[in-house]
Amino acid sequence: MGMTMTQKILAAHAGLDSVSKGQLIKAKLDMVLGNDITSPVAINEFHKAGFTQVFDQNKISLVMDHFTPNKDIKAATQCKQCRTFADDMGIVNFYDVGDMGVEHGLLPEKGLVGPGELVIGADSHTCTYGALGAFSTGVGSTDMAAGMATGECWFKVPGAIKFNLTGKLGKHVSGKDVILHIIGLIGVDGALYKSMEFSGEGLSCLSIDDRLCMANMAIEAGAKNGIFEVDEVVMDYIKDKVFREVKSYKADADAEYDQTYDINLSEIKPTVAFPHLPENTRTIDNVGDVEIQQVVIGSCTNGRLSDMRIAAEILKGKKVKKGVRAIIIPATQKIYKEAMLNGYFEIFLDAGCVISTPTCGPCLGGHMGILAAGERAVATTNRNFVGRMGHPESEVYLASPAVAAASAIAGKIVSPEEVL
Structure with missing residues (x-):
């Protein structure tokens, strides 16, 4: 039996010719990541286990992004602990205020x-x-600690779901709408501990930003990971970034998939996830009359330059509805600077938006836009659980930057066409 893309990567890093679903393996790591919330726990476990050095000073990244610039004493203490650890261990890729960004954008x-x-x-x-x-996946802080020390991690090889993409995205439709459509289709546990593997002729119309957004939200369907075939779009993106050998893996023709879904991108409409789960999706023509008090455009899901551009195109010459707070958060310093040089900031400010330094901000109920009881927000973030962005009686509606920007103008959830 052949292997999926994920299984091939895991086999290569475990030093095995092949692996199969359910197999337990120990694999070598190319990068171990932590942030200002999870790293302190990992650092404590690292020291508790008696480790005195990391496996590779270049293969660990610590990004201070969740509560930074520090929102309170506890946040400041956590970042100080990470900063001290990075200095002591000689960690090269430590990013703090001034050169950091939202980790998955950075x-x-x-x-x-x-x-x-x-x-x-x-x-x-x-x-x-x-x-x-x-192959990239989230782990607990204890696994992060072990990974930093040994450069290895245990995995159970996941099964896989294949998403065969065809067609082309319509106007004002993006990767955010595609992944919300898919999560609405299969549910928040539809890919539980499986690899979501994307391929097909429809890939050619998906930008790298569309793909980063879609892979980001694979976890919202319960997946172990999401992965795209490497094509010209990927190679063009990394050509001036990756200074090491590039290895790409394509699934075998006889690879085993638990399910296969055919997704015609041409049929997907702007999509909104209603509270309080990402699977509670409705197309924009079935949203109804939902008034809002806040809009957030940013996060590791939709804080990239193309997201800033899309929002600026819709907000240009318009005003944010009175009573609506519109918050723009570029994901990295580089994106922040490029958005400013492209004139997007002038558009945002003239429209009545505020612009934040790169941070996760309100996405996890951190800071820079917490909701009060009874308030509703349209956000380009990835989760809308109860209390995710503040008060447990507030509501978060997940949408694309296009829908979010349009909704800021209208004061309610609307299609971009309604304000253009």
């Missing part, structure tokens, strides 16, 4: 992850890097 931008690599991170959305043809 690592691809820096060329720290690439095709065929095996990446773990103490953050559930580490699966983002599957967009580049990597």
Whole structure:
């Protein structure tokens, strides 16, 4: 029996000719990631186990992004602990205020992850890097500690679901709409501990940003990881970033999949996930009349330059509805600067938006946009659980940057066509 893309990467990193679903393996790691929330726990476990050095100073990334710039004393203490550990261990890829960004926007931008690599991170959305043809997955802080010390991690080889993509995206439809459509189709546990593998002729119309968004939200369907075939789009993206051997893997023709879904991209409409699960999806024509008090455009899902551009195109010459708070959060310093130079910031400010330094911000109920009881937000983030962005009686509606920007203007959830 042949192997999937994920199984081939795991086999290569375990030093095996082949692996099969359910097999337990120990595999070598190309990158270990932590942030200011999860790294302190891992650092404590690292020291508790008696480790005194990391396996490779270049293969660990610590990104201070969740509660930074520090929102309180506890956040400051956690970042100080990470900063001290990075200095003591000689960790090269430590990113703090001034050169950091939202971790899953920063690592691809820096060329720290690439095709065929095996990446773990103490953050559930580490699966983002599957967009580049990597096997990347979230782990607990204890596994992060062991990974930092040994450069290895245990895995149970996942089964897989194949998504055969055809057609082309319509106007104002993006990767966010595609992944919300898929999660609505299969449910939040539809891919539980499986690899979501994307291929097909429809890939050619998906930008790297579309793919990063889709891989990012594979975890919202319960997946172990999401992964895309490596094609010209990926190779063009990494050509000036990855300074090491690039290995790409394609699934065998006889690879075993638990399910196969055919997704015609041409049929997908702008899609919104209603509270309080990402699977509660409705197409924009079935949303109804939902008034909002806040819009957030950013996060590791949709904080890239193309997301800024899409929002700016819709907000240009318009005003945010009175009573709506519109918050724009570029994912990295580089994106922040490019958005500013492209004139997007002037558009946002003239429209009545505020622009934040790169941070995860309100996505996890951190800071920079917490909701009060009874408030509703449209957000380009990835989760809308109860209390995710603040008060347990608030509501978060997940949508694309296009829908979010349009909704900021209208003061309710609408299609971009309604404000253009």
